[in-house]
Amino acid sequence: MNTERTSLAVRARIHAALGDPARLAIVDTLAAGDAAPGELAALLSLPTNLVAHHLKVLEDAGVVVRTRSEGDRRRTYVRLVTEALAAVVTPSLSPVPRVVFVCTQNSARSQLAAAIWARRSQVPAMSAGTQPAERVHPRAARVARRHGLDPGTWRTARLNDVVQRDDLIIAVCDNAYEHLPAESRPRLHWSVPDPSPADTDAAFEAAYTEIAGRIDRLAPALSPPEATEKSRS
Structure with missing residues (x-):
């Protein structure tokens, strides 16, 4: 009672x-x-x-x-x-042609986010960094494989070389978010702790869990523009 x-x-x-x-x-x-x-x-x-x-x-x-x-x-x-x-539903958002996940080095969080997103949504996804590292973090690749993702094709990239005008930018890193150009719209911010300083499998696993949960909430609210047009016709 x-x-x-x-x-x-x-x-x-x-x-x-x-x-x-x-x-x-x-x-x-x-x-x-x-x-x-x-x-x-x-x-x-x-x-x-x-x-x-x-x-x-x-x-x-x-x-x-x-x-x-x-x-x-x-x-x-x-x-x-x-x-x-639990009763709060993510509001419907305007259709977007593509999602670009961004962190500073494009070596862990943004790579994981793009890979998870590809499993959850028909909206295409890419990842990039504001200051990309030379390679993907080995622990990020290890966590990805544990969850059935294939990191074999992952390569780091600079945000300016990837982003296009109508992309939805999702910064999964405080540093990256704070350094996005003011004109970068639309955009969202997910304050996911950087697992690299701890450099443990547990820290990278926690980042994966956090990102996956956020994607599960956002993905149903987003659709590609062509899907919206079809539903109207």
Whole structure:
């Protein structure tokens, strides 16, 4: 009985937190990718002090958490706690011709993301780096093989050599996101911790799990333009 009451109290707190239009708009925005508080204010045309208030309410309800950037340590990003919001559905997004996953070195996270995406979506995917390494990280290749992916054809590439005008850029790295050109639109940000400093199979496995979960939520909301046209005809 106590467990049931606790569960009801937690659920009620989440529902109460979502009972404000501005907070619901914040959650809808974070369903697709992480954002800094200032970015949320700009995207939603809200004063920064009001965003701070709404984020505290959402944090207290366990709906969002803050993480510090691995790039600019002065910055924080807000992310959705999807376990607390199983009922929140990723909003439908505009069709895109291609997705480009980006991290700094294009040696692990972005490579894994593009490979996982290819299994989940009909939208083509590529990967690239803002400062690409000479080769793919061996542990990333090992994790890929454990999950039935083939890293044999993976090669690192520079973002400017890969990206095209209408691509959806998804930065899976704080550093890469913070160095994207201002004109790079559309784009999303996934604050996935870099597994390279730890350099353990567990860290790379954690990155894989994080990326796969995010792709599972986003892929159903995206479709290629031709699929949208067919559904209308």
